[in-house]
Amino acid sequence: MEPPTLVISTVLSAMAYNHPPEKLSVYVSDDGGSEFTFYALLEASRFSKHWIPFCKKFDIEPRAPEAYFSLQYSSLQDSKFAQEWLAIKILIAGRDTSVVDNDGNRLPTLVYMSREKRPKWPHNFKAGAVNALIRVSSEITNAPFILNLDCDMYSNNADTIQEMLCFFMDEKKGDEFAFVQFPQYYNNLTKNDIYANRCLVTAEVIHPGLGGYSAALYCGTGCFHRRDSLCGRKYFRGDRVQWNIESEKNAERTTGDLEESSKVLASCSYEKGTQWGKEVILYLPL
Numbered sequence: 001m002e003p004p005t006l007v008i009s010t011v012l013s014a015m016a017y018n019h020p021p022e023k024l025s026v027y028v029s030d031d032g033g034s035e036f037t038f039y040a041l042l043e044a045s046r047f048s049k050h051w052i053p054f055c056k057k058f059d060i061e062p063r064a065p066e067a068y069f070s071l072q073y074s075s076l077q078d079s080k081f082a083q084e085w086l087a088i089k090i091l092i093a094g095r096d097t098s099v100v101d102n103d104g105n106r107l108p109t110l111v112y113m114s115r116e117k118r119p120k121w122p123h124n125f126k127a128g129a130v131n132a133l134i135r136v137s138s139e140i141t142n143a144p145f146i147l148n149l150d151c152d153m154y155s156n157n158a159d160t161i162q163e164m165l166c167f168f169m170d171e172k173k174g175d176e177f178a179f180v181q182f183p184q185y186y187n188n189l190t191k192n193d194i195y196a197n198r199c200l201v202t203a204e205v206i207h208p209g210l211g212g213y214s215a216a217l218y219c220g221t222g223c224f225h226r227r228d229s230l231c232g233r234k235y236f237r238g239d240r241v242q243w244n245i246e247s248e249k250n251a252e253r254t255t256g257d258l259e260e261s262s263k264v265l266a267s268c269s270y271e272k273g274t275q276w277g278k279e280v281i282l283y284l285p286l
């Protein structure tokens with residue numbers, strides 16, 4: 001199990017992006033479902049109402065609380081034990097205009113998903129989690145772009161979403177891009193990085209070079225994909241992308257109804273015998 005505090009730091013850094021919250025959703029996949037992770041996320045959803053306005057007011061960076069507070073003193077609070085366990089829980093429904101932070105501003109959607117894992121069912125590691133997240137998010141919010149982050153990562157630039165959109169919205173080439181990927185940087189390197197953990201050659205030579213030939217490799221993380229490209233859309237030259245700006249299909253449905261209908265999408269058996277299992281299933285590199 002990954003430490004829950006790492007996970008919520010990742011989540012909070014993504015929730016604090018400078019981007020209209022009603023267009024931003026954060027999904028967490030928790031293999032097998034751990035009460036600790038769920039409870040940590042529940043606390044994080046409450047904390048986000050203080051954290052996000054704080055970040056925006058003081059323009060702080062980085063917006064992962066753990067990274068930020070590692071520079072400063074912070075006191076731990078006792079946590080209550082979670083009362084219930086649920087497979088899918090919409091902790092913050094961003095479309096609900098009455099859900100606001102302490103400054104009265106709307107918040108991004110936050111969804112907890114505990115993906116089912118059972119012995120004898122291949123869970124496909126991260127790829128299995130990403131498959132389940134794509135399915136569940138398409139049921140609930142269905143945004144056209146998807147960023148995935150490992151649980152031990154955080155975003156170090158609050159304007160990343162605008163930067164990514166500049167590529168996808170480029171009038172000449174934007175429609176040709178399936179994904180926009182950012183390099184990874186690491187904490188805790190040794191002083192002279194004698195083991196070359198910085199991976200400079202990969203980040204600054206190989207990937208930009210391949211990108212120049214439109215042949216960039218997807219590294220498995222820190223990458224914004226078009227939902228369409230992950231779901232098997234075939235590109236042909238001159239194709240114009242139809243942006244699914246805001247899905248209206250769920251306007252009438254309650255949060256409870258969305259949670260209930262998306263549970264089956266996170267089950268370990270969903271891919272067996274379905275069109276998704278036959279045609280879509282992704283096996284990520286690395």
Ligand SMILES: O=c1ccn([C@@H]2O[C@H](COP(=O)(O)OP(=O)(O)O[C@H]3O[C@H](CO)[C@@H](O)[C@H](O)[C@H]3O)[C@@H](O)[C@H]2O)c(=O)[nH]1
Pocket residue numbers: 029031123124125126129149150151152219220221284285286
């Ligand atoms: O059964 C699993 C295994 C992994 N994960 C998630 O996937 C992430 C990456 O998996 P991990 O086993 O930690 O891979 P690493 O070897 O640490 O990471 C390398 O491989 C990953 C998978 O391709 C890439 O995302 C990373 O960039 C690359 O550094 C984890 O942090 C989890 O968030 C799951 O949800 N379920």
Ligand SMILES: [Mn+2]
Pocket residue numbers: 150152
């Ligand atoms: Mn890892």
